[in-house]
Amino acid sequence: MPRILLVALLAFAALAALPGCQRATAEQCERLCWRHNELGFWANFESEARNLAPDAREKLRAERQKIWAGIKARKFDPGLENCMRDCRRSASPADVECVERARTIVEAKKCLK
Numbered sequence: 001m002p003r004i005l006l007v008a009l010l011a012f013a014a015l016a017a018l019p020g021c022q023r024a025t026a027e028q029c030e031r032l033c034w035r036h037n038e039l040g041f042w043a044n045f046e047s048e049a050r051n052l053a054p055d056a057r058e059k060l061r062a063e064r065q066k067i068w069a070g071i072k073a074r075k076f077d078p079g080l081e082n083c084m085r086d087c088r089r090s091a092s093p094a095d096v097e098c099v100e101r102a103r104t105i106v107e108a109k110k111c112l113k
Contacts, residue, residue: 028096029087033080034072036112039105041068 024032045064049057071077091112098111 022092024087024091024093024096028093029084029091032087032091032096032099033083035099036108039108043105
């Protein structure tokens, strides 16, 4: 019986080591979620600020920076929790790396398809 258990554990370890079976860690998912949300947040800012005069744009940017700092300081964020849950279920370390390299929300979304 112990031999069967050992063989089963070794088989499981071998399967878990395959590239297709790897899932992102909690830390990787947290980085992915924050990066994705940050890109989306600033994309919304760019959309809203597109037609503003330079001084109004800078004022809006300062306001949004305060808002983003508040979001990052929250102890609990349901959106982050949902993102983390989805990420842990389906994202790979390669997805995390792709989102971290993304410079726009469009690029980040392509990483997660």
